[in-house]
Amino acid sequence: MEDQKMQVVFRLLTFLLNAFTLRYVSKETIGVVNVRLTLLYSTILFLSREAFRKACLNVGAEQKWAQVINLLWLTVPLGVVWALFLCWIWLQLVTIPDPALIPHYEVGVVAFGLSAIVELLSEPLWVLAQAHMLVRLKVIAESIAMVAKCVLTVLCVTIAPHWGLCIFSLAQLLYSSCLLACYVLYFVKFVGSQEAQRKSFPISTLGDLMPKFLCHQHVLNPRLAILTWTFYKxxxxxxxxxxxxxxVMTFLNVLNFGDQGVYDIVNNLGSLVARFLFLPIEESFYVFFVKVLERGKDIGHQKREDVSMAATVLEMLVKLVLLIGLTITVFGYSYSHLALDIYGGSMLSSGSGPILLRCYCVYVLLLAVNGVTECFTFAAMSKEEVDRYNLMMMALSLAFLGLSYYLTWWKGAVGFILANCLNMGFRIAHSLQYISHYFKLSENRPLVGLQLPRPLLLAYLGSAIVTAFSQASLSQQGLMALSVHVLLGAVCLIIVLITIFFTEPKLVWFVRTQFFSQDKKET
Known part of the structure; x- marks a missing residue:
């Protein structure tokens, strides 16, 4: 719990530092860094290490870790090959930004590619830490690296904003170097210590962390190497x-760099609720549903009280995330412009930014409902049903890429959000159909959580009308009018919350018992 709180604190600090940075750089620079260069960096890392992680994190206690470490060190030369190849593509086959507008693009490509290679040097240490439940190391290392990156960026854009992409290149290299340094320093202290002996850590000297030839055995475990290749494909x-x-943005040029930058910022800003609120709810209650229900069995072959409990919890969760999503959608329409102006200044609040954030608020509503319904669906599905669903999702995702291209060509950056909404709507429909069929032979109807009482619907409708009128007539008329606009929104929000309290007593009780009572016990 302490690690999670620390991670949230560091993320919030990073969020604030990024908000400061946005006032000193152009949206075109943000687009090149956050879309083009970050995509290069993440592609190199993913193609170089993802398959190795999947294979090596599942090794048993009897596995010879010397062979595992030898295999993991292959990520570095593989990363070098991918970095050289992808950097060539990024320099030769995609549209190069105008040097007068965004200088030092070539430096940025090389620096982000080099940063990925530096990070790969810590891969054997990362896998060792994860496999032996040294979870706190990952949280601390990533938090320190991210804060160092943001602080350097803030200092450089304040002192020398004309450096352009060189600032972000240095910051990215610092991030990877900090990650590597944290892991190396930790293992220098940890290996051979009494704590390592208590945890039966398989490495006794620092030399064991390096690749080496092994006497009378394979340098690499053949079974593990084949498994890695399977994952790699x-x-x-x-x-x-x-x-x-x-x-799509990088290779098909459907958006200019400025629109890419604004879209990426709005996407990150809009997804904050999903990362900080919806995701923890989904992860926690997925575990609950897995424990209560027997996977792959129908209602008639499970305990009646367990089915009833799961249905009640699902109904409350659906209603909870629906209300959160509706609140964000209703108030997000009228306060998107203000939120973007506070976060990034006129660079975000002018142009397409407010329209994008308003559309994203609708997407957050769909994201919320899909997260909970899919959470239950994946907990209840049999393995065969999950496999079929994954194939369907793969086909849907490929269709999404094509849909993104055409909708973006038609509607600009809004097209990406529309494509996401359609994709999410299809997934929700599938989950609702599965849940309805799952409880067909039971008296439980958890999907009634999607139905809201009339007074609450009227409260949302009235709030939407009042705040929309306020936004249209007051938000552009000075500080006093803006204060009235904010005050009206606060009053409407209070009315909505009071209406929820009186019309949804079961939900209020559920939130108190499932969230606040746990916090009290832990404190």
Whole structure:
């Protein structure tokens, strides 16, 4: 719990430092860094290490770690090969930014490629730490590296903003170097210590962390090497699907660099709620559903009280995230311009930024409902059903790439959000159909959580009308009018919360018992 709180604190600090940086750099620079160069960096890392991580994190206690370490060190030369190849593509085959507008692009490409290689040097240490439950090391190392990166960026854009991409290149190299330094320093102290002996750590000297020839045995474990190759063949498609939007932006030129920068900032800003609120809820209650329900079995073959408990919890979760998403959507429409102006200044609040954030608020609503419904669906599905669903998702993701291209050509950056909404809507429909069929033979109907009482619907509708009128008439008329606009929004929000309190007593009780009571016990 302390590690999670520390991680949240560091993320918030990073969020604030990024907000400061946005006032000193152009949106075109942000687009090149956050989309083009970050995509290069993440692609090199993913193609160089993802398959190795999947294979090596599943090794048993009997596994010879010397062979595992030898295998993991292959990520470095593989990373060098990918870095050289992808940097050539980024320099020769994609559109190069105007040097007068965004100087030092070549330096940025080389620096981000080199940064990926530096980070790969810590890969054997990362896998060792994760495999032996040294989780805190990862949190601390990444937090320190991110804060160091942001602090250097802030200092450089304040002192020498004309350096352009060189600032972000130095910051990215610092990030990777800090990560590597944290892991090396930790293992220098940890290896051979009494704590390592208590945990039966398989490495006794620092020399054991380096690759080496092994007497009377294979340098690499053949079974593990074959497993890595199996995972490696899957990694290409997964990377394309994971970073599909950025690949479309980079290779198809559907948006200029300025629009790419604004879209990326709005995407990161809009996804804060998903990362900090929805994701922890999904992870926690996925574990709950897995423990309560027997995977792959229908209602008739499970305990009645367990099914009833799961249905009640699912109903409350659906209603909770629906209300959170509706609140964000209703108030996000009228306060997107103000939020972007506070966060990034006129660079974000002028142009397409507010429209993008308003659309993203609708996407957050769909994201919230999909997260909870898919959480239950994956907990209840049999292995065969999960495999079929994954194939369907792969086909849907490929269709999403094509849809993103055409919608973006038609509607600009808004097209990406529309494509995401359609994708999410299809996934929600599938999950709702599965849940409805799952509880068909039961008296439980958890999907009634999607139905809201009429007074609450009226409260949301009234708030939407009042705040939209306020935004249109007051938000551009000076500080006093802006204060009235904010005050009206606060009053409407209080009315909505009071209405929820009186119309949804079961939900209020659920939130108190599942969230606040736990916090009290822990404190």
């Amino acid at each position: 899957q990694s290409f498609l997964k990377q394309v699907l994971t970073e599909g939007e950025r690949y």
